[in-house]
């Protein structure tokens with residue numbers, strides 16, 4: 001690792017997807033990846049937790065119902081995952097000019113472990129900075145949705161609920177409010193998107209923003225190949 005690497009030598013772009021569970025992050029991240037690849041712009045999709053061999057092990061620990069995790073253990077596992085992700089995927093990807101899409105990143109730590117679990121936010125910001133060095137997301141897409149609708153979507157989605165998804169509505173209200181506070185403090189980076197909109201409309205909004213920032217001229221067309 002070279003913490004001295006400055007942002008200028010990292011020629012790629014990092015776009016992140018945030019929001020509470022069930023808000024549609026993974027759906028949009030996949031749609032954007034498919035759309036850009038179909039239009040000849042290679043992008044790499046990764047996720048937290050996960051994204052590296054260690055990260056996938058950590059992800060299983062975090063999302064499984066057992067063994068129990070204390071609030072500090074949960075925080076440190078998420079940070080372990082991020083440190084490895086920076087080392088193996090994000091820093092090298094940006095250094096080689098890639099466009100990276102990441103499903104959850106630094107804001108999830110502040111929203112979930114800070115506003116949700118009650119760890120001190122300034123400490124979390126310091127830890128995030130320590131892991132990231134000069135790296136910053138170019139733009140963050142915050143999919144904003146009420147926990148009530150998000151829960152309904154999660155129940156309809158296939159697969160068992162994770163440890164974190166099982167936390168009650170009050171927890172997710174705090175997480176949602178935390179995300180909105182972050183967006184209020186950093187409106188240049190964090191773009192709030194109304195996640196009740198149809199998938200296709202959201203994809204078009206995100207695609208337009210990425211194209212604008214990357215100065216891609218040609219239209220991306222329909223995200224599912226039909227429009």
Ligand SMILES: Nc1ncnc2c1ncn2[C@@H]1O[C@H](COP(=O)(O)OP(=O)(O)O)[C@@H](O)[C@H]1O
Pocket residue numbers: 019020021022023024025026027028153154156157158195196197198199202
């Ligand atoms: N805009 C949308 N409108 C309605 N349902 C959606 C929308 N986006 C995603 N979904 C559905 O909601 C569920 C949760 O989406 P997902 O992308 O897995 O959320 P997240 O990754 O944020 O937890 C999935 O079943 C998905 O098909």
Ligand SMILES: [Mg+2]
Pocket residue numbers: 025026027103
């Ligand atoms: Mg997801």
